[in-house]
Each structure stands twice: as structure tokens, then as C-alpha cells.
């Protein structure tokens with residue numbers, strides 16, 4: 001079973017004041033649950049803080065109510081190394097690329113020989129040793145309108161809407177890294193937007209994006225929710241010729257923390 005670890009929740013008790021730190025929500029060992037590397041044992045490093053507010057965010061305590069604990073890069077690397085069987089690290093969040101120090105962490109992990117995946121919403125480009133950019137551009141159906149807002153009355157909707165797509169950042173990520181485009185699908189109405197956005201990204205990059213690097217992932221944070229959504233999304237993948245990705249961790253462990 002994946003093992004949870006504790007995170008220092010009080011920055012004032014962090015020992016090395018001059019050491020680089022990252023806001024960290026949690027670190028844990030699990031199987032990569034999403035995308036082309038689904039099933040691969042991986043250490044997850046989840047940063048806190050996000051520039052978007054998807055209404056469905058499955059990591060509420062990194063976005064809507066972010067935790068404020070930090071870890072030094074040294075402690076993160078030590079935690080990663082404690083999971084001796086893992087040679088894959090997934091840097092996620094929140095939005096990991098809002099933090100400049102994510103680049104330093106990725107450099108250290110790369111020097112140690114880890115394969116690095118970065119889970120990103122694709123609104124920010126950074127130059128870093130990333131083996132797989134797992135890009136999840138956010139569709140209009142992610143916007144936290146008044147009815148869907150998990151916290152307030154749609155106060156974030158306009159800001160989310162303005163920020164959620166940056167075609168230049170998406171094209172830069174695709175040009176620089178091996179990548180996958182992993183869309184959260186809430187229903188068939190999302191598909192025209194996916195097709196339109198894909199065309200815009202393809203027009204903006206020199207890199208060929210095969211349909212097999214375009215993944216449709218059902219929205220849902222529990223087995224029950226996925227029971228309602230996964231078959232629709234699987235059929236949409238067949239209809240449009242894109243790839244389906246499960247949410248293996250939800251199938252295996254439902255919404256248990258640290259999985």
C-alpha cells in the first residue's frame with residue numbers, strides 16, 4: 001500500500017532557513033494513476049498553491065484552501081529516496097510550475113537519475129529537466145460558476161476564465177518536452193472545445209502531436225462518480241480517435257488520502 005508521510009506544517013520550525021523551500025501539501029508513494037505511465041510505481045510530490053480554481057479540483061487543499069507548510073528541497077529529496085523501489089517522481093500540485101523552486105527540485109532529481117513527470121495545467125512554461133510534461137489544459141467546463149463554486153459564489157470565475165488557456169505556453173511545453181495532453185472530460189459537450197484547442201496548439205508548435213498523445217480522462221474523484229462517467233468518456237475516445245486514460249488510483253483506492 002502507498003505510504004503517507006508527514007509534512008512540516010509550520011514553516012517557522014524548518015531548520016535550514018537559507019535552504020530553498022517549496023510549499024508542499026503532501027508526499028506519498030503510489031502507482032501513477034493517470035496517463036501513458038499509468039501503473040508505474042512513483043513518488044508524488046504535491047506542491048501547494050494554484051493560479052486556477054477548477055470547480056472539480058480533486059486537490060482542494062492546494063487550490064481553494066491551500067495548506068501553507070513548506071519543505072526544504074533537501075528534505076523532499078530525502079523523502080523521495082526513502083521509497084527505495086521508486087525511480088519515477090511525479091511533481092504535481094496545485095500548479096507546480098508557479099514555483100520557481102520547482103526547477104531546482106527537478107534538477108536535483110534529474111542529477112540523481114529519476115524519471116520526472118510534471119503534472120501541469122499548461123498555463124506556465126519553465127525550462128527544467130522534465131521527462132514527461134503531463135499537460136491538462138482546462139476547458140470551459142472547469143470554470144467555477146456560481147452554481148458550481150465549491151467555496152463561494154463564483155468570485156473566481158472571471159479570473160479562472162482569463163487564465164485557463166495560454167496557447168503560447170502550451171506550445172512551448174510541447175516543443176520542449178515529451179508530452180501528453182490530458183483533458184478532464186465532463187461530457188460530450190467538451191469535445192468541440194478539445195478539437196478546437198488542439199488545432200490551435202498544433203498551429204502554434206513545430207512539434208507533431210499525434211492523436212495518441214491526446215488523452216481523455218473522466219471527471220470524478222470517487223469510484224461512484226467514475227461509474228457514471230467512465231464509459232461515456234471511453235466511447236468518446238473511440239469516436240474521436242483519442243486515447244482514454246483511467247483514473248487507476250481512484251479505481252484501486254477510491255478517494256483515500258495519500259494515493
Ligand SMILES: C[S@@+](CC[C@H](N)C(=O)[O-])C[C@H]1O[C@@H](n2cnc3c(N)ncnc32)[C@H](O)[C@@H]1O
Nearest residue numbers: 056057058059093094095119120121136219220
Ligand atoms: C490536481 S491537478 C494538479 C496539476 C495541475 N494543476 C493540473 O491541473 O494539471 C492533477 C491532475 O488531476 C486532474 N483532476 C483534478 N480534478 C479532477 C477531477 N475531479 N476529475 C478528473 N481529473 C481531475 C487534473 O486535470 C490534473 O490532470
Ligand SMILES: Nc1nc2[nH]cc(C(=O)O)c2c(=O)[nH]1
Nearest residue numbers: 030031032033092119249259
Ligand atoms: N496515484 C495517483 N496518480 C496521479 N497522477 C496524477 C495525480 C495528480 O494528482 O497529479 C495523481 C494522484 O493524485 N495519484
Ligand code: SF4
Nearest residue numbers: 050054057063094121
Ligand atoms: S489547475 Fe489543477 S490544481 Fe489548479 S484547481 Fe485546476 S485541477 Fe486543481
Ligand SMILES: [Mg+2]
Nearest residue numbers: 058059092259
Ligand atoms: Mg490527483
